[in-house]
Amino acid sequence: MKEDISLKVNGKEYHVQVEPDTPLLYVLRNQLELNGPKYGCGLEQCGACMVLMDGKADPSCKIPVSEVVNKEITTLEGLISENGELHPLQEAFVEEQAAQCGFCLNGMLISGAWLLQENSNPNREAINEKLKRVLCRCGTHTRIIKAIKTAAKSKQL
Amino acid sequence: MKTTRRNFIKNTSYVAIGFSLVPNLAWISVNEQSSQGVTQQSRITDWLQILDDGRVRVFSGKMELGQGIRIAIAQVAAEELNMNVDFIEVKLAETSTTPNEGYTAGSQSVARSAMSVRKAAAAAAAILIARTAEKYEIKAENLYLKDGMVLSKDGDFRASFFNILDGVQIEEVVPENIQTKSKEDYEVVGTPVARKDIGEMVRGLPMYVQDLRFPGMLYARVVRAAAYDAKLTEFNKENAEKLDVKIIKVKDFIGVISEDEYQAEKAKIFLERDCKWDTETELPVEEFSAEYLKNLSKETENVVNKGNVAFKNNSISAKYFKPYVMHAAVGPSCAIAIFKEEKLEIWSHTQGVYPLRKTLADLLNLNEENIKITGVPGSGCYGHNAADDVAAEAAILAVENPEKYIKLQWTRADEHAWEPYGSAMVMEMEGSLGTNGKIENWKYNVWSDTHSTRPGGDKQNLLPSSFYNGTTAKRPKGYFGGAYRNSEPYYKIPNQKIDAHYFKGPLRVSALRSLGAYSNILAIENFMDRLADKAGEDPVAFRLKHLEDQRAKDVLKKVKEMTLGVELLESEGLGFAFSRYKNSASYFAVAAKVSVENAKVSVKEMWGAIDSGEIINPDGLKNQTEGGMIQSASWTLQEAVKFDQTHVSSTNWESYPIFRFADIPFVHVEVIDRPDEDALGAGEAAQGPSAAAILNAVYRATGKQVAFLPVNKNVSV
Ligand code: FES
Ligand code: FES
Numbered sequence: 001m002k003e004d005i006s007l008k009v010n011g012k013e014y015h016v017q018v019e020p021d022t023p024l025l026y027v028l029r030n031q032l033e034l035n036g037p038k039y040g041c042g043l044e045q046c047g048a049c050m051v052l053m054d055g056k057a058d059p060s061c062k063i064p065v066s067e068v069v070n071k072e073i074t075t076l077e078g079l080i081s082e083n084g085e086l087h088p089l090q091e092a093f094v095e096e097q098a099a100q101c102g103f104c105l106n107g108m109l110i111s112g113a114w115l116l117q118e119n120s121n122p123n124r125e126a127i128n129e130k131l132k133r134v135l136c137r138c139g140t141h142t143r144i145i146k147a148i149k150t151a152a153k154s155k156q157l
Numbered sequence: 158m159k160t161t162r163r164n165f166i167k168n169t170s171y172v173a174i175g176f177s178l179v180p181n182l183a184w185i186s187v188n189e190q191s192s193q194g195v196t197q198q199s200r201i202t203d204w205l206q207i208l209d210d211g212r213v214r215v216f217s218g219k220m221e222l223g224q225g226i227r228i229a230i231a232q233v234a235a236e237e238l239n240m241n242v243d244f245i246e247v248k249l250a251e252t253s254t255t256p257n258e259g260y261t262a263g264s265q266s267v268a269r270s271a272m273s274v275r276k277a278a279a280a281a282a283a284i285l286i287a288r289t290a291e292k293y294e295i296k297a298e299n300l301y302l303k304d305g306m307v308l309s310k311d312g313d314f315r316a317s318f319f320n321i322l323d324g325v326q327i328e329e330v331v332p333e334n335i336q337t338k339s340k341e342d343y344e345v346v347g348t349p350v351a352r353k354d355i356g357e358m359v360r361g362l363p364m365y366v367q368d369l370r371f372p373g374m375l376y377a378r379v380v381r382a383a384a385y386d387a388k389l390t391e392f393n394k395e396n397a398e399k400l401d402v403k404i405i406k407v408k409d410f411i412g413v414i415s416e417d418e419y420q421a422e423k424a425k426i427f428l429e430r431d432c433k434w435d436t437e438t439e440l441p442v443e444e445f446s447a448e449y450l451k452n453l454s455k456e457t458e459n460v461v462n463k464g465n466v467a468f469k470n471n472s473i474s475a476k477y478f479k480p481y482v483m484h485a486a487v488g489p490s491c492a493i494a495i496f497k498e499e500k501l502e503i504w505s506h507t508q509g510v511y512p513l514r515k516t517l518a519d520l521l522n523l524n525e526e527n528i529k530i531t532g533v534p535g536s537g538c539y540g541h542n543a544a545d546d547v548a549a550e551a552a553i554l555a556v557e558n559p560e561k562y563i564k565l566q567w568t569r570a571d572e573h574a575w576e577p578y579g580s581a582m583v584m585e586m587e588g589s590l591g592t593n594g595k596i597e598n599w600k601y602n603v604w605s606d607t608h609s610t611r612p613g614g615d616k617q618n619l620l621p622s623s624f625y626n627g628t629t630a631k632r633p634k635g636y637f638g639g640a641y642r643n644s645e646p647y648y649k650i651p652n653q654k655i656d657a658h659y660f661k662g663p664l665r666v667s668a669l670r671s672l673g674a675y676s677n678i679l680a681i682e683n684f685m686d687r688l689a690d691k692a693g694e695d696p697v698a699f700r701l702k703h704l705e706d707q708r709a710k711d712v713l714k715k716v717k718e719m720t721l722g723v724e725l726l727e728s729e730g731l732g733f734a735f736s737r738y739k740n741s742a743s744y745f746a747v748a749a750k751v752s753v754e755n756a757k758v759s760v761k762e763m764w765g766a767i768d769s770g771e772i773i774n775p776d777g778l779k780n781q782t783e784g785g786m787i788q789s790a791s792w793t794l795q796e797a798v799k800f801d802q803t804h805v806s807s808t809n810w811e812s813y814p815i816f817r818f819a820d821i822p823f824v825h826v827e828v829i830d831r832p833d834e835d836a837l838g839a840g841e842a843a844q845g846p847s848a849a850a851i852l853n854a855v856y857r858a859t860g861k862q863v864a865f866l867p868v869n870k871n872v873s874v
Contacts (some may be wrong), residue, residue, distance in 0.1 A: 022419045030376075031416055036361030036367045039486050042422075045810040048487055076361035090359040097776055098353055100225075100784050101537030102358035104487040109359060110655035128819040135810065137487045139787030140536045141821040143780070 004063055009034075010078030025049045027065045028075060032067035036076025036106045047107035047134030051075050057114035059133070065141070069104035076106045079113055089113050093144075100138035107134035112148050119151050163756065181697035186308040197833040201284070202326040204277035205234060205630055207318045212244045214597075215278075218510070223775035226270070226632075229237060229350045232773050233271045236346045237278035251531045252510045259855050271836065272775060279337040281327050289321050296520035325557060340771075340832045347832060349776035366533040367491045367508050369560035375492070376418035379550050379621070380411035381571060383434035383667060384804045386623075386630045387810070397424040404428070405557045408627030412554045437629075439802045440663045447583040449476045449606050460641045464652030466598045470590040473691055475684055479676045479867040480797035481578040481664050483807070485815055488536030489819070490547035493564045494555035501528045505548040506535025509611070513545050517552050517611035520622055530715035541667040543567060543576040545612050546620035553625055565629050573813055575620060575622035579669030580606035581662055582640075594692045596703060599653045601644060601680070606662040608639025608672035620665075632665065639672030643714050643845060646736050648679050648703035664805065671844035674738065678845025682734035683852045685862065686731070696853065708768050708831070709737060712746040715766035715827060720748045728752050728784035729761070732853025734846040743830075743842040744768040747786065749850035751821070753858045758868050760790045760822040760851055767826065770834035778839055781825045782823060785843030792818035793848040795867045804814035 007014045009032060016031045023042070028034045028051070040048025044062045049061040052074035060073075079087040089112050092098075099105055108131065115122055115130035122130070127145055136144070161607060206214045215234045217226070227247045235242040264775055271400050282302055290297040291305045298309050308315045319334040357364050382389070389409040397404060402415040402424040411428060415421040443447060493504040501523060507513045510530040518525045530548070538544060551565040568573075583604040591597035610633050623630040641657040669675075689699035704710050713735050725731060730753070734745040747765045751758050763786050799807045807813035848866075855872065856862050865871040 008175075019417075021418065022417075026418050033363065035363045035369060038365075038367065038488060039566065040489070041810060043569060043809055044247070046487060053473075054391070076359075084827075086359065093359045094351070094356050097349075097355055097780060099352075099358050099485075100780060101534070102355065103365065103486070103536035105358045106361065114538065125665045128817075131818045135487055135815060135817065137485055137815065139784035139791075139816075139821070141787060141818060142783055142824050145818075145823075149663060 001064075007065070007073065008071070009073045010075060016065075018065060019156060021064045024051070024060040024065045024068055024073070028060060034075050034077055038103060038106050040103075046068040047111065048104060050107040050110035052078075052110060052114060055114070055117065058110045058131075058141065061085040062065070065072060076109055079109065087113060088116065088154045089116060089147065092147040092154065095151060096143050096147040096150055098140055098143035100140050103135040104134060104138070104140070108144050109138070112144070120154050122148060163337050163671040169514055170701070171386070172677070174397040182201070190321055192531060198245040198663075199277075199279050199331055200327075201277050201331055202375040204274055204331070205281055206326050207322060208246075209319050209324070210307045211317055211319065211611045212241065212246060213238060213305070213318075214246045214248055215274055216248050217274065225352050225774065225780065226395045227354065228350055229777060230271050230274050231276045231811060232345045232350055234817055236343060237282050240304050242345055242350055242484065242752055246307060252514050254528050263817035272281060274759060276335050277331050279335050280329065280331050283335070284327055284329060285318060285321055288317065291418060292321070292481045298812055303569065304607045305338045306519045318660065322711050343832075344774050347771075347775070348828065349773060352777070355610055359601050364534060365488065365763075366493065367488060367566070369493055369504055369533065369564070369831070371493065371495075374562040375414045375416060375558075376421045377414045377554050377563050377565040377656055378400055378568070379565065380413070380425055380428040380432065380574065380646065381573070382409065382624060384436040385544045385625065386437070386438055387434035393431035394428065395434070395617060396431055396500030397427040397660065399548075400424050400427075403558065404537060405554060407553070407557060407625055409622065410553060410625040412550065413513055414554060415560060418566070436803055439799050440804070442800065442802055444740075445663070450581060450583050450660055450662060451658070453657035453662065454604050456659040458641070458657045458659070459646050459655070460657055461653050461655040463654075465507070466600050466626060466652045468587065468589055468598055468600075472587050472598065474587040474686055475680070475687060475850070475862070475864055476584070477584040477676070477680045477683070479582045479584075480866060481581045481666070482669060482796050483573065483578050483791050483798055483813060484537040484576055486538055486667055489567040489569055490543040490576075491535060491564070491566045492551040493562055494548070494768070495553035495562045496552075496559040498554040499527060501552055503528070503530045503548055504533050505530055505544060506533060506538065507544045507548055508538065511827070512549060512611060512613050516616055516619060516691025517547070517726045520553060520616040520619060520625070521556055522547060527556065529652055539611065539670040540579070541577060541611050541669075543572055543620070545618075546575070549619040549691050550621045552620055569810070570808040574808045575665070577610060577665045577667035578720075579675070580608060580673075580859045581664075582673065582676040584676055586680055588684060588688055590692055596648065596650045596688055597652060599646065599650045600612060601653075601655045602658065603641060603656075603673065604658045604660060604681075605640035605673055606660055606666045606717045607635030607638075608670040609636035610643075610665075611667065628709070632661065635667070635756060642672050642677065643674035643681075643741060644677040644735060645711060647706070647735075648685070648700070650703070658669065670785070670788070671738070671841035672738075674841065675792070678734070678736045678846040679852060682736065682846060686732070686853045686856065687862070693805075700733075700735055706737070708744050709735065710765040712768050715829065716746040716748050716764055719764040719825065719827060723750060723762075725750070725765055726752070728754050728858060730854040730856065731854070732850045732857055734853060736846045738838065738842040742838040743770075745782070745842040745846050747843065747846045747850045749790070749847065749854045751851060751854040751858055753855060753872065756872055758794060758851075758855055758872055759820065760794065762846065763790065763822045763824045763850070765824065765826045765847075766829060767839060768829040768831060769839040769842070770831050772828060772836040773836060774833075775828050775830070779826045781840050782843050785841070786824050786847045786848045787816065787821050789844045789847035790822055793866060793868055794820075794852050795869050797867050797870065
């Protein structure tokens with residue numbers, strides 16, 4: 001049975017009609033038409049679907065939408081400030097050209113943003129730890145590590 | 158047949174491939190050139206069009222697969238037209254407007270496609286100058302192009318491309334021999350122009366086929382059989398039927414569609430649980446081994462027979478095994494299809510829109526002219542993965558449920574367990590040194606399944622065909638040439654005998670990045686180290702002694718230089734390897750530093766040097782090469798597709814793990830630019846040598862050779 005559910009995503013309040021056990025990812029992509037979070041496995045194994053929930057990066061592909069109604073959800077789109085300014089990590093990914101196919105970027109950026117919030121000067125171990133859930137098959141890791149370090153150095157943080 | 162209809166300039170704004178919410182459904186098949194291929198006869202307008210706002214749109218039949226081809230093509234066109242690269246729009250594969258370039262594969266994209274664009278742009282530049290000279294009676298040598306304008310050197314004349322052409326595209330045929338810009342004058346080509354699509358990716362803008370949305374679009378899933386050749390015996394739909402879904406069943410093909418994606422997913426789960434299948438063939442679980450594969454082979458082809466191979470008790474030998482490896486895209490395959498008024502339209506991340514169209518016409522009994530396929534990027538694919546299969550399944554669902562857009566998303570288990578893998582292979586080497594300390598005899602045997610079952614018009618190559626037609630799955634023979642790719646060493650060796658043996662193995666296979674070259678190079682390059690040891694020589698010096706091509710020597714020396722000063726702990730080793738991809742494409746040398754602790758190998762750092770001839774975008778080349786090194790390291794250390802008696806059991810990232818952050822080596826790549834040489838394919842150059850460098854490093858660290866992959870399953874200390 002479908003239910004009315006309200007969600008707080010990227011600072012806005014949304015009302016959707018869905019079955020309460022629908023994974024958050026499907027609501028974000030299909031009802032809210034957001035493209036940042038991606039479907040990669042639906043098993044919480046690859047990180048393609050990462051979002052920030054109350055500031056912490058977590059997969060959105062399994063958690064039922066009814067369980068996140070009280071959380072502040074931020075997607076990749078929400079990392080951009082209202083005046084259109086990119087998050088320093090988004091800037092750094094462009095600067096380092098840290099993408100091949102780019103399919104993993106959502107998970108990398110969301111996890112990286114969370115990391116930088118907790119640790120303004122992360123070393124390789126810290127990066128490995130906070131990004132361990134996110135897979136990249138193209139092998140862009142070295143550039144992603146550089147982008148995180150570049151963002152950490154930028155003054156805006 | 159081409160019409161002689163004049164092609165007017167009318168498109169003002171760039172239409173991103175199908176991303177508008179209400180796409181234009183008008184069929185543009187009037188002028189369709191079907192799959193005749195790009196011949197010498199292609200017109201300039203087939204490759205590039207002048208837009209009325211001064212920009213230029215370039216068409217390429219290639220797909221963006223994450224290799225940055227868009228920017229490379231834009232750079233080449235910008236250079237010839239003397240334009241800011243931002244004024245160039247690149248439109249990729251689509252069966253109605255872009256040239257039929259076959260497949261985006263074999264690292265040919267830059268080498269071939271960009272060269273065609275270069276010629277067309279150079280021809281356009283010459284015609285723009287000639288027409289201006291004629292029309293305004295100005296000497297051609299006094300004219301030049303700049304950012305969409307034709308200008309006179311004295312500054313008196315300026316007119317836009319659009320005005321010069323009177324609003325008509327350039328219809329002339331691209332001449333076979335055309336003067337292109339001289340390389341000393343290059344301003345854009347050879348520089349690291351940033352890819353524009355990365356800016357879109359970081360913003361989460363819609364750009365993948367997975368992001369397409371159409372009005373009233375339905376979500377679909379396909380129900381997987383128990384095995385490749387399974388037959389449906391019990392169709393138990395009671396549980397699935399209770400959901401808000403429509404079940405589509407044709408013979409043994411079962412799909413579900415729904416307005417709600419999660420409902421479709423649940424229905425798939427129920428149907429896969431409730432339906433019963435009969436499986437005929439048992440997969441060889443216990444028996445599966447190198448010997449088993451060798452015994453399967455029925456056909457042998459001699460690849461090289463040079464001099465007279467004769468061993469006199471002084472040879473060394475080695476045997477290698479490489480398991481099935483998967484493409485394992487991060488984003489599972491996806492396609493959207495609609496069947497309306499007898500016409501089928503598909504959005505797909507296929508590597509070849511034209512071959513797919515031909516094959517779908519065969520599967521669905523449609524005329525090719527009634528099928529339109531638009532290429533839209535997907536997740537990186539690294540060869541022939543399930544892109545064509547999912548498009549075929551979406552097409553079936555669309556035909557069975559017309560008038561609606563249907564988006565079919567494969568699940569992780571679909572992708573892992575049903576994509577066509579890179580074949581398992583067995584390699585055996587024997588070699589001996591002459592009295593001069595150089596290699597005298599070389600014998601190599603390789604056993605492999607095919608390395609390409611791309612749908613070149615034969616529906617049997619598409620996964621759903623046998624289920625949909627109710628026939629038994631017949632796995633196609635495919636292309637065997639990939640098995641011996643790079644099986645001939647690039648070194649000077651007087652006596653050589655190389656044979657390839659073909660088998661049809663238990664799992665579905667097709668092209669995976671570098672085909673058989675990965676295995677052949679890893680065997681050759683590990684064996685070179687063994688022979689160097691036997692000769693008592695430094696492995697790099699030993700290779701240099703056997704190389705004649707200066708460019709080959711240069712990449713090896715470069716890597717040696719890059720690793721000077723690398724310090725090694727007791728448990729660490731440094732290994733080197735080299736190859737020239739296909740013996741005719743890019744030169745690549747690599748070093749790997751590994752550490753071996755508690756019977757576990759980790760790759761700490763890798764260094765690569767690549768020579769791909771003329772470089773269009775050095776940063777793109779580096780990016781691809783870095784990625785190839787990391788991907789190859791993951792294959793080599795830990796990847797192997799597992800199966801049980803019924804089917805593949807590697808169904809997710811836990812049963813088929815790939816490298817995560819903690820596993821990856823930090824990689825460094827240097828490129829050697831050869832502006833006067835031809836641009837060479839580069840995307841696959843790193844796969845084989847990277848694997849060999851790792852094997853060689855393991856030996857240097859432990860004194861023991863590991864020749865059966867994956868390394869971490871077979872290493873013992
Ligand atoms: S899609 Fe959520 S972790 Fe893979
Ligand atoms: S860039 Fe393709 S998966 Fe990471």
